[in-house]
Amino acid sequence: MYLVTAEEMRAFDATAIQEYGIPGIVLMENAGRTTFHIMKTRLGPDLQDLKVSVVAGPGNNGGDGYVIARYLINHGAEVETFLLSPRDKIQGDALINLKILEHMTSRIFHVTDSESMNVAARKWRESEVIVDAILGTGLNSEVRSPYRDAILEINSSQAIRVAVDLPSGLDADTGKILGCAVKADITATYGFKKVGMAVYPGIAYCGDIEVVDISIPLPAIEKNPPQAMLYSSPNAATYYGLRMNPEAHKGIFGHLLVIGGSPGKTGAPAMAAHAASRIGAGLVTVGVPAALNSILEVKLTEEMTAPLPESVPGFLGITALERLLDLAEGKRCVVLGPGLSTEYDIPEMVQRFLSSYTGWLVIDADGLNALSGRMDILKSTEAKVVLTPHPGEMARLTGKSPREVQEDRIGTARKFAVDFGVWVVLKGAGTITASPDGMIVINTTGNSWMASGGQGDVLSGILGGLLVQNIPPEEAIPFGVFLHGLAADSLLEKVGNSPMLATDLLQEIRILLGGKREE
Numbered sequence: 001m002y003l004v005t006a007e008e009m010r011a012f013d014a015t016a017i018q019e020y021g022i023p024g025i026v027l028m029e030n031a032g033r034t035t036f037h038i039m040k041t042r043l044g045p046d047l048q049d050l051k052v053s054v055v056a057g058p059g060n061n062g063g064d065g066y067v068i069a070r071y072l073i074n075h076g077a078e079v080e081t082f083l084l085s086p087r088d089k090i091q092g093d094a095l096i097n098l099k100i101l102e103h104m105t106s107r108i109f110h111v112t113d114s115e116s117m118n119v120a121a122r123k124w125r126e127s128e129v130i131v132d133a134i135l136g137t138g139l140n141s142e143v144r145s146p147y148r149d150a151i152l153e154i155n156s157s158q159a160i161r162v163a164v165d166l167p168s169g170l171d172a173d174t175g176k177i178l179g180c181a182v183k184a185d186i187t188a189t190y191g192f193k194k195v196g197m198a199v200y201p202g203i204a205y206c207g208d209i210e211v212v213d214i215s216i217p218l219p220a221i222e223k224n225p226p227q228a229m230l231y232s233s234p235n236a237a238t239y240y241g242l243r244m245n246p247e248a249h250k251g252i253f254g255h256l257l258v259i260g261g262s263p264g265k266t267g268a269p270a271m272a273a274h275a276a277s278r279i280g281a282g283l284v285t286v287g288v289p290a291a292l293n294s295i296l297e298v299k300l301t302e303e304m305t306a307p308l309p310e311s312v313p314g315f316l317g318i319t320a321l322e323r324l325l326d327l328a329e330g331k332r333c334v335v336l337g338p339g340l341s342t343e344y345d346i347p348e349m350v351q352r353f354l355s356s357y358t359g360w361l362v363i364d365a366d367g368l369n370a371l372s373g374r375m376d377i378l379k380s381t382e383a384k385v386v387l388t389p390h391p392g393e394m395a396r397l398t399g400k401s402p403r404e405v406q407e408d409r410i411g412t413a414r415k416f417a418v419d420f421g422v423w424v425v426l427k428g429a430g431t432i433t434a435s436p437d438g439m440i441v442i443n444t445t446g447n448s449w450m451a452s453g454g455q456g457d458v459l460s461g462i463l464g465g466l467l468v469q470n471i472p473p474e475e476a477i478p479f480g481v482f483l484h485g486l487a488a489d490s491l492l493e494k495v496g497n498s499p500m501l502a503t504d505l506l507q508e509i510r511i512l513l514g515g516k517r518e519e
């Protein structure tokens, strides 16, 4: 499902109006009428005497509200409309619809000062339904009064809250709350879901979301497709059709190299390797410091190990580089970083590996930390790089604080991906995949039980395991992220709330890929 920014939505509206000749007021009518029908389905069928307050702001979002008020009145609801801005500021299609409403009813109240706000707030508390038509995609900064006061009052009422296009106060592009926002029960959004409705914290303010077709012409969408998508319900089996080929052999499915491990961190490369096998990599070799090889030999059964020269016992470093590059030769994909550590000359080894290797390269954990401050290498490397940072690692890579990263997850991931020509998988609730051309995919699976050790190692193995099978990155990466989260959701459903080990997910992935549910 596509997601749009405010600017993309404005462009679609403008194209529909200017290039295709659909009058703006038709779009507004479509928006308002369909929202009314959604309300009727959910709150009706009989709307007779339903007490509804429509709270309207200064722009076209308010205009949608007047249309909704009109249909509600036509169907017997007891509607009161509240104008939060001076009437002389209302223009265009919104003004036309306000005038129609003024012909139909005298129950239109002007909220001009604190006294009239108190009166309005009392009425809102007595309402059964409040339609929030205060601010939509035109919001461009922290919400100012009187809209702020109105939003806080609306949130304190017991009424069912229906947001028009998006909850007022929500940043359509980032999901950030601009000071305060309406906590909606239902959001009817126009044309496309807005990006900010698919990421936290915005997502938590929308309630149930209904996407309304306001009649943006399909050719306009095909010509300029939105730059973000929500990823859900892919057909896992699609990628495994090749397995049905009786002549398949393990070479077809690629040979993955995992590089990592240090004292105390041998589980990480083992989990990554095992996850890659589970997702279907043909062969997996783990390159580890020689001193740790026998430990990995015990941990791994299907996967091979390659003991590497060490700078310091138990740690990789520059001395391993030549052998690493030999091992990577002919491998379609390398996973670099699980349990690697950043001690001694490991960062230099990582950097030099990047300047020679040319295949797919998934960089996680200490592999990412080894890049901090040396990002120029990402620009010059010929490797096709996938970075899988959590917000803390992303913060280190960008020089931002983790909070700044979280406040604009999409913008941060997209900018980094485009600037450095890499794929970025920014982990966390609603993991974001950003491609080098700026396309964004937001994941829909996963739960908080995934916040446990080893999950990142498993994900890096899944991604490496998919890329090594020659699945195109734009499919492999969002799919791997999706499947990882889906395994956690599926386990939660079966087992209930109990701690989830990273490796518990591997068996679940097997069941999901097989398309069969365990009884």
Ligand SMILES: NC(=O)C1=CN([C@@H]2O[C@H](COP(=O)(O)OP(=O)(O)OC[C@H]3O[C@@H](n4cnc5c(N)ncnc54)[C@H](O)[C@@H]3O)[C@@H](O)[C@H]2O)[C@@H](O)CC1
Binding pocket: 010, 013, 014, 024, 027, 028, 031, 057, 058, 059, 060, 061, 062, 063, 064, 134, 135, 136, 137, 138, 139, 140, 141, 142, 143, 144, 145, 147, 164, 165, 166, 190, 214
């Ligand atoms: N033709 C179109 O463009 C269509 C637009 N539609 C509706 O129109 C909305 C967008 O309309 P507009 O562009 O008029 O914008 P909005 O109605 O979202 O609000 C813009 C108004 O809010 C004020 N404002 C902006 N930031 C503020 C802040 N921080 N605090 C207080 N006031 C602030 C601005 O001064 C402006 O008057 C959409 O969300 C959608 O609901 C729909 O009717 C469909 C068609």
Ligand SMILES: [K+]
Binding pocket: 061, 132, 133, 134, 135, 136, 163, 164, 165, 166, 167, 168
């Ligand atoms: K709104």
